[in-house]
Amino acid sequence: MTAFSDLWHAHRHVVRDVAYRVLGSVADAEDVTQETYIRLLDRSDDSLDDPRAWLVTVASRLAIDRLRAHEHARRVYVGPWLPEPVVTDTHTLPEDQVTLDDSVRMALLVVLEQLSPAERTAFLLHDVFEMDFANIAEVLGVSAASARQLASRGRRRIAAHGSARFTVDPVVARRLTERFAQAAGEGDLDGLVAVLAADAQGHFDSGGLIPGAPVGVLTGAEPVARQLLIGIAGQNLRIEVADVNAAPGIVIRRGHRVMTVIALGFTAGKIAVIHGIGNPSKLAHLQDR
Numbered sequence: 001m002t003a004f005s006d007l008w009h010a011h012r013h014v015v016r017d018v019a020y021r022v023l024g025s026v027a028d029a030e031d032v033t034q035e036t037y038i039r040l041l042d043r044s045d046d047s048l049d050d051p052r053a054w055l056v057t058v059a060s061r062l063a064i065d066r067l068r069a070h071e072h073a074r075r076v077y078v079g080p081w082l083p084e085p086v087v088t089d090t091h092t093l094p095e096d097q098v099t100l101d102d103s104v105r106m107a108l109l110v111v112l113e114q115l116s117p118a119e120r121t122a123f124l125l126h127d128v129f130e131m132d133f134a135n136i137a138e139v140l141g142v143s144a145a146s147a148r149q150l151a152s153r154g155r156r157r158i159a160a161h162g163s164a165r166f167t168v169d170p171v172v173a174r175r176l177t178e179r180f181a182q183a184a185g186e187g188d189l190d191g192l193v194a195v196l197a198a199d200a201q202g203h204f205d206s207g208g209l210i211p212g213a214p215v216g217v218l219t220g221a222e223p224v225a226r227q228l229l230i231g232i233a234g235q236n237l238r239i240e241v242a243d244v245n246a247a248p249g250i251v252i253r254r255g256h257r258v259m260t261v262i263a264l265g266f267t268a269g270k271i272a273v274i275h276g277i278g279n280p281s282k283l284a285h286l287q288d289r
Contacts (some may be wrong), residue, residue, distance in 0.1 A: 004040055008050045012037070013026040014052060014129070015059045017057040017099045021062040021124050022117075024083030024109050026285045028070075029098070032062045053135055060121055060139045067117045074113075077211045079215035080206030083109040084282045087251060088243040102195050103128045106245045106263035110203075111161045115154050122147050123154030170248075176271055177241050177248035177264060184228060184250070185239045192225035197270040200224050204231075207279035224274060235259075251286075258286045 005117040015036050019029035036059045043152035050052050074081050076087065083106065086098050098104060103124070112120050118140050125131040126147075178197050183191030206213035214232065218224050232239070235254060241250045248260035259282065266272030277283065 004043075007048070008037060008040060011055050013099055015055050016054055018059045018124070018129060019063045020086070020098045020119055021103060021112070022060065022129065023067055025282075026084045026098070028063075028066055030067065030070050030285075032059055053079050053131065056125070056129060057135065057139050064140075065122075071110065071117075078206075078216065079213070080203045080205050081113065082106070082203060082205035082250070082263075082277050082282075083113070083245075084247070084285065085263060086245050086275050087249075087258075087261060087286055101200065101246060104245045105247055107161075107265045107273065108158065109245070110275065111158050112154075115157060116150075118142070119150050119154035121159070122150035125250060126151045127155065129151070135188055165184055168268065172269065173194050173264070173266050174241070174248045176266065176269075177250065180264070180271060181239050181241050181250055185192065186230065187229055187233065189222075189225055189229060190230065193221045195271050196221035196224060197267055197272045201273065202227060202272070202274045202276070204274075204276040205279050205282065207281065209280065210278050213278065226273070228276075231260075256288070259284050263287070 008245050012033065014034045016029055019032035019036075020026060023029055023032070028143070036055060039058050040055070040099055085106070086104060102108070114126075115123070122136055122140065125136045126133065133144040133147045133151070137144040140147055140150070142150070175251070180192065180197045183190075183195065199219060200221050202214070202218035204227075206215075210214070214227060218227055232252065237259065238253045240251050240253070242249060244250070244261055244263045247266075248263065249264050250260075251258060252260040252262070260276055260278040263275040264271050265275070
């Protein structure tokens with residue numbers, strides 16, 4: 001048992017990291033993490049040639065099963081389906097935090113949603129977690145050549161989306177986010193439009209639970225800005241800058257309750273994409289922190 005505890009302490013982060021990136025859900029990633037731990041404890045011996053590879057394999061299979069089980073629910077979801085946000089603040093315990101890097105940026109996770117479960121997993125395990133194709137093939141139940149093809153196909157589809165690959169100077173991103181938050185808090189339409197790209201897009205995930213929330217993608221700086229101000233007007237909200245999925249973003253609270261999290265995508269000197277998550281079930285992990 002002590003050997004398993006030490007092993008788990010050394011590798012539990014990678015289990016959570018894999019699960020979140022495959023599933024786009026903090027809650028589901030936690031469930032997969034717990035199930036992986038149970039599978040580890042159920043082993044009749046404590047000999048593992050490559051503990052990290054074994055844990056990643058188990059977690060990946062569990063995540064794929066869960067992802068496929070949710071496919072129908074995601075197809076009939078009202079409005080855009082966006083990943084659950086990872087918000088980093090002073091209340092976040094290091095052991096509870098998904099490891100943050102470019103692979104958790106909201107723009108990339110949104111594109112990953114367009115890949116098949118096999119493509120998504122093959123790409124992540126190879127390009128992010130540096131697993132070889134022999135191990136990936138074992139995870140997916142395919143040949144190593146097929147695993148290589150799946151990862152390559154996923155990589156090409158991601159590369160076709162410039163927003164998934166574009167990064168901006170962190171100082172510029174922070175400054176734009178602060179201007180965005182100030183303008184939103186002051187109800188300043190012109191101020192919001194000024195920080196948005198002319199062809200900015202707005203995606204809002206309410207799951208159909210928030211009256212008046214758009215169920216389609218909004219395009220254009222002014223329509224996006226107007227909808228945002230309509231959505232927050234007169235609600236006595238607190239708008240704060242926070243790190244959201246490894247980039248500057250916005251957390252909107254009423255009292256101590258998180259009402260909306262906004263992940264931002266940037267171009268050179270402007271905000272290009274707003275991903276707003278307001279579905280209460282996707283913010284449950286952020287409450288009472």
